[in-house]
Amino acid sequence: MNTTGFAPKFLDRQKQRVAVEFNYGTSQHPEHIRHTLVATYCFVRSREIIDRLVDQLIQMIHGIGSRSEKRVEKKLLNDLRKVSGKTNILCQLAEAAIEHPDGVIRDVVYPVVSEKTLKALVKELKATGPAYRPQVQTVMRASYRGRYRRMLPAILSALKFRSNNEAHRPVIRGLELLKRYAESRVHYYDIEEEVPLKGVAKKDWLDLVIEVDNDGNERINRINYEVTLLQALRDRLCCKEIWVVGADRCRNPDDDLPGDFEERRAEYYGALSLPIDPEVFCQKIQETMTEELENLDRSMPKNSLVRILSRSDGWISVKPLDAQPEPQNLIRLKTEVGKRWPMTSLLDVLKETDLRIGLTECFRRPYRFSYSISPSRASYSKAIPVGSSTARVSLDRIPRCRSLAGG
Numbered sequence: 001m002n003t004t005g006f007a008p009k010f011l012d013r014q015k016q017r018v019a020v021e022f023n024y025g026t027s028q029h030p031e032h033i034r035h036t037l038v039a040t041y042c043f044v045r046s047r048e049i050i051d052r053l054v055d056q057l058i059q060m061i062h063g064i065g066s067r068s069e070k071r072v073e074k075k076l077l078n079d080l081r082k083v084s085g086k087t088n089i090l091c092q093l094a095e096a097a098i099e100h101p102d103g104v105i106r107d108v109v110y111p112v113v114s115e116k117t118l119k120a121l122v123k124e125l126k127a128t129g130p131a132y133r134p135q136v137q138t139v140m141r142a143s144y145r146g147r148y149r150r151m152l153p154a155i156l157s158a159l160k161f162r163s164n165n166e167a168h169r170p171v172i173r174g175l176e177l178l179k180r181y182a183e184s185r186v187h188y189y190d191i192e193e194e195v196p197l198k199g200v201a202k203k204d205w206l207d208l209v210i211e212v213d214n215d216g217n218e219r220i221n222r223i224n225y226e227v228t229l230l231q232a233l234r235d236r237l238c239c240k241e242i243w244v245v246g247a248d249r250c251r252n253p254d255d256d257l258p259g260d261f262e263e264r265r266a267e268y269y270g271a272l273s274l275p276i277d278p279e280v281f282c283q284k285i286q287e288t289m290t291e292e293l294e295n296l297d298r299s300m301p302k303n304s305l306v307r308i309l310s311r312s313d314g315w316i317s318v319k320p321l322d323a324q325p326e327p328q329n330l331i332r333l334k335t336e337v338g339k340r341w342p343m344t345s346l347l348d349v350l351k352e353t354d355l356r357i358g359l360t361e362c363f364r365r366p367y368r369f370s371y372s373i374s375p376s377r378a379s380y381s382k383a384i385p386v387g388s389s390t391a392r393v394s395l396d397r398i399p400r401c402r403s404l405a406g407g
Contacts, residue, residue: 001043008248015044047248050159054237054250057155061234064148064227068139137208137227144227152230153182160245161233164254168241170196174229181222188219195220201228 003011018026018041026034157179161172173196181189188211189195197220201209205228213219236242237250244250261268269276275284300306309315337344354360 001039003043011040011044014040047246050244050247051249053155053159054244054247057152057159058234058237060148060152060155061230064140064144065136065231068136068143071139137205140227141208141223144230145223149223149226153179157182161242162245162252163236163242164252165241167199168236170199171229171232171236171242174200174225175233178226178229187222188213189222189225191217191219193220195225200232201225202231 014037018037026037029037156175161175163169163172177189177193177195197206197209205224208224209221209228210218211221233242237244240250240253243252258264258268266276275281300308305319307317309317334346337346337349
């Protein structure tokens with residue numbers, strides 16, 4: 001559908017118009033209007049569905065890494081006991097080794113540093129050193145293989161990815177390879193298959209992605225490659241280096257610019273009061289962010305409305321705002337109603353008025369297949385139980401209300 005020249009807000013309004021109309025109401029339009037409205041609704045709705053699929057994909061890929069990190073951190077923290085005086089312990093071990101170079105460890109080292117202290121020190125170093133990342137990668141691989149691998153190919157097959165930058169094309173080719181092998185159960189990709197690694201696999205994943213088989217040939221582990229490929233896809237989707245065909249928010253970034261942008265670049269930048277030089281633009285943003293962060297750092301300790309909590313690496317707690325004063329016209333209305341009819345609430349007035357003139361018949365829900373939101377008399381009886389103080393007084397006794405309602 002060609003929507004050139006139509007503002008997105010206009011298309012959204014037409015979509016909402018169709019969404020709240022009855023089927024009968026839509027069918028009463030002239031043919032050219034009916035077809036245009038239905039086509040607009042389908043076009044906008046399909047873009048919304050694709051955007052939600054992309055959001056779900058990004059969330060699932062993020063969950064693979066975040067949940068794995070939490071599991072590893074929880075396990076390490078349960079086993080971890082901080083060891084104090086590590087420098088002093090290292091000095092004692094060095095002195096013992098120098099004095100007894102040919103001695104037995106149990107006879108020379110353990111009298112200086114106990115075996116329990118050394119085990120705690122090893123656990124701490126594994127938790128904070130280079131051994132942490134391999135544990136996270138192992139958990140990520142197991143999580144993806146056991147759970148996410150069954151769902152993600154279905155989402156990927158429904159989306160078409162594109163990129164305007166040649167540097168990100170390896171990710172696109174990797175996704176095509178993933179789709180092609182989706183139904184296969186082989187452990188490695190075919191040895192003759194061209195698997196893109198540059199621009200896809202990070203350095204800390206290469207040792208897991210590239211394995212050596214029994215014949216001494218380097219092979220690409222499918223599961224490990226798919227995990228690092230999906231991480232690369234998520235990073236590029238978030239910055240729109242890779243876009244999705246038919247999406248709205250994740251559309252081609254070139255569509256965000258006017259058609260004559262290259263010819264009138266200076267004019268557009270001037271209208272936005274932005275520098276053309278990207279380095280100047282980035283430097284200005286960095287200076288602004290630094291200034292604001294410094295202001296936040298100085299003011300937060302003195303702000304009584306803000307607290308830094310100890311949970312989850314320091315949550316920021318903000319005191320709720322005070323309630324705004326009630327509007328004067330509403331206060332006067334309640335006062336006047338209370339004077340005339342002490343036992344009658346505004347809810348009773350609204351209920352009786354709707355039962356008499358059917359004002360809620362004019363409202364529709366913003367989605368299809370809903371005919372009215374006008375509640376029946378039985379619905380009012382459920383909302384306001386008979387015998388309650390608000391239901392005992394009927395406005396039939398109030399002549400003024402009957403005349404206003406047309407009774």
